Amino acid sequence: MSYVDEVYQMVVEKNPAQPEFHQAVKEVLESLRVVIEANEEAYKKDALLERLVTPERQLLFRVPWVDDKGQVQVNNAFRVQFNSAIGPYKGGLRLHPSVNLGIIKFLGFEQIFKNSLTGLPIGGGKGGSDFDPKGKSDREVMAFCQSFMTELNKYIGADTDVPAGDIGTGAREIGFMYGQYKRIKGVYEGVLTGKGLSYGGSLARTEATGYGLLYLTEEMLKCNGHDINGKTVVISGSGNVAIYAAQKAQQLGAKVVTVSDSTGWVYDPEGIDVALLKEVKEVKRARLTEYAAARPSAQYHEGRGVWSIKCDVALPCATQNELLIDDAKALVANGCIAVAEGANMPTTIEATEYLQANGVLFAPGKAANAGGVATSALEMSQNSERLSWTFEEVDSKLKNIMVNIFHNLDDAAKKYGMEGNYVAGANIAGFLKVADAMNAQGIV
Ligand code: NDP
Ligand code: 2IT
Secondary structure, eight states: OOHHHHHHHHHHHHSTTOHHHHHHHHHHHHHHHHHHHTTHHHHHHTTHHHHHHSOSEEEEEEEEEEOTTSOEEEEEEEEEEEEOSSSSEEEEEEEOTTOOHHHHHHHHHHHHHHHHHTTSSOEEEEEEESOOOTTOOHHHHHHHHHHHHHHHGGGOBTTTEEEEOBTTBOHHHHHHHHHHHHHHHOOOOOOSSSOOGGGTOOTTHHHHHHHHHHHHHHHHHHHTTOOSTTOEEEEEOOSHHHHHHHHHHHHTTOEEEEEEOSSEEEEOTTOOOHHHHHIIIIISOOOHHHHHHHOTTOEEEESOOGGGSOOSEEEEOSOTTOBOHHHHHHHHHTTOOEEEOSSSSOBOHHHHHHHHHTTOEEEOHHHHTHHHHHHHHHHHHHHHHTOOOOHHHHHHHHHHHHHHHHHHHHHHHHHTTOTTOHHHHHHHHHHHHHHHHHHHTOOO
């Protein structure tokens, strides 16, 4: 058995019942096969892949908090500090009832390569809890966040581990967590990113993941002879990533015709009204039915279905494994030319391979959604120098980073004989820097 296959087998055996983690490892290792097999003995002797797939540290803790009825609730929480070869652990905190250790490990593993691709000095980590902020009062969310940080503060810091937002963790949650960290530690430092502008946040961080997704998509289309201007775009999700992806797509002259949430989806043939969407989701924290009720051109459907709408470009921006093989077939049948992942691992391996085999340009999440964490790293820089940059300055740095990422993927794919395979390009380019740093630092 080859070294790559041995390591994958080990991951499955040692991490039972963590299918999302297996999936993320499998996709990366398959891409690395060509790199590893060229130098297999050296990698194997140093157990480089075993070290890469094993987190440096995994924290599991309970979070007790009191709900509005006086009842004590207990949630499970996690922080996986996966790899610090190129910088302090960096990655978001997901608050969603589906969260478990395997999901946090898949996200942390992806984050290693994503953060490497940004070109900035940040290692990979991820955390979260099975707490569901949906339907909770502000006081309940604060009680959870304070209890969560009362434990997490022991393990994080501006130079060690810097968490941020992800599903269910937005500006409100980051604010409550930051306040509790400061209260316990007594230091005013950039320990979290995605902070509010009045206490150390960066302009353009809110927009960064969605905007970055479009900057990379625009470059990928351009380099393949297409123009984003005039294209029809379908988007899934209606959270932070989806909203700002829709906004930037429209600014670039595309027409966005769908968004979704976990209960249903909207088809709006006249184009999504982003201001209304922001009001419904960011201010009212309501369901998409409210968007449809306020917008005569919108059709609301229960369940899932955005991939059935005819489009040129598809941007999955909700969650993992939301674009399945039948969805990929529908997209191809409808003439879709590009898929770029705003979410982490939204496309199954089978669906990805089908899209690629049918000539659809495919940008994987670890490259396409890297604008969020890249701008988080810019927020860390601003906090360190105790200065704030203008929106235009951050946005232009973000755009540069995304264009560079695309060319790094493209170049790596060409160099290893897989031209146009941006999945392989991303995994290889992300891996090489981390592997080099791990080698240089000895067996740690
Ligand atoms: P939000 O919580 O702001 O929004 C998530 C959206 O996805 C909501 O519309 C939500 O619907 C939907 N969703 C979440 N879980 C499910 C599910 N299990 N099934 C169906 N729909 C679901 O999160 P973000 O926009 O921040 O994150 C979206 C994706 O982007 C995630 O994969 C995240 O890891 C990734 N990402 C986020 C970055 C960031 O900076 N925020 C950076 C890079 C990647 P509902 O409200 O009904 O739950
Ligand atoms: O998946 C991701 O890259 C994020 N949720 C953002 C992480 C960050 O540290 O900004």
